[in-house]
Amino acid sequence: MKKLISVVVPAYNEEAVLWEFYSRLNLVFQSLTEFRCEVIFVNDGSTDATQKIIEDIAAQCGYVTSIDLSRNFGKEIAMTAGLDHASGDAVVVIDADLQDPPELIHEFVKEWAGGYDVVYAKRTHRDGETWLKKATASGFYRLMAKLSKVQIPQDTGDYRLMSRRAVDALSQLREHHRFMKGLFAWIGYPSKAVEYRRDPRAAGTGKFNYWKLWNFALEGITSFTTAPLKLATYLGTAIALLSFVFGSWIVFRTLWWGEAVRGYPTLMVTILFLGGVQLFCIGVLGEYLGRIFGETKARPLYLVKQYSRARIVSDAE
Ligand code: UDP
Ligand code: MG
DSSP: OOEEEEEEEEESSOTTTHHHHHHHHHHHHHHOTTEEEEEEEEEOSOSSTHHHHHHHHHHHOTTEEEEEESSOOOHHHHHHHHHHHOOOSEEEEOOTTSSSOGGGHHHHHHHHHTTOSEEEEEEEEETTOOHHHHHHHHHHHHHHHHHOSSOOOTTEEEEEEEEHHHHHHHTTOOOSSOOHHHHHHHTOOOEEEEEEEEOOOSSSOOOOOHHHHHHHHHHHHHHHOOHHHHHHHHHHHHHHHHHHHHHHHHHHHHHHHOOOSOOHHHHHHHHHHHHHHHHHHHHHHHHHHHHHHHHHTOOOSOOEEEEEOOSOOSBOO
């Protein structure tokens, strides 16, 4: 029996690229002759014709599974839904917009055969992305590397191949606040990078604006490190020490030169500064508390509106 490769594709409003994506993936499948292949499209609550197109593709091609989520849950959860339904010996996660070239799957499979559990794509170029996005991304990875024990590879998206045991490990992590890059890194196992050139989107528009990216960074930091919680301790200690020095100086000055009724500016500065620091630290606590709240509700990660399994999971057509 040939080994099965599952390809998971989260799609949110991707009507413009799906057919082109499918035809390129199909070519890759045809050349993977020593494997069986299947593709799992997860429609993440699209408001355009994405689901219709997925069904059209499935009607024409037997190895397509379609999962239609009940609403938009976000890429991380859409991906998880796909992974849950993938039965392959290896599972590939790929974007629908052709920014991740499907042809790279050949190299993934080669490394997987060489014994690696996780083979991820590492970008050498980021065409079609602004310098601001590149700069903030690189700053974020450097910060994460300093703060967290889990080493998250830089310039790496979700595009990767995972062995069965890696997928099984990943699907045990059911947290709601899913920082996938961190979860991928958390499971460990031998991994290998394959370098590639990230193309601009084939069509349609990107769904990640800066506000979303900021929240994404917050998710990453609060999911994988408690360093910000310790910040309050150090800030507090530093301020207490400085205040002590300052206080001593005031006592000394008063004894030496005497003191008229002044001190309004120092008072204001102290009150405002301490107030600011306290609010900041409460905010940090709030970020963690909110996440604990989210997890304690223990809701299912996603709901499926419609599921249709691939008719044949056999040799690529
Ligand atoms: N996506 C999704 N749900 C969302 C947002 C995005 O499933 O809420 C999918 C999208 O269809 C695409 C992939 O995630 O296949 C990456 O999205 P996008 O290209 O917008 O992100 P970027 O390339 O900017 O990281
Ligand atoms: Mg994209």
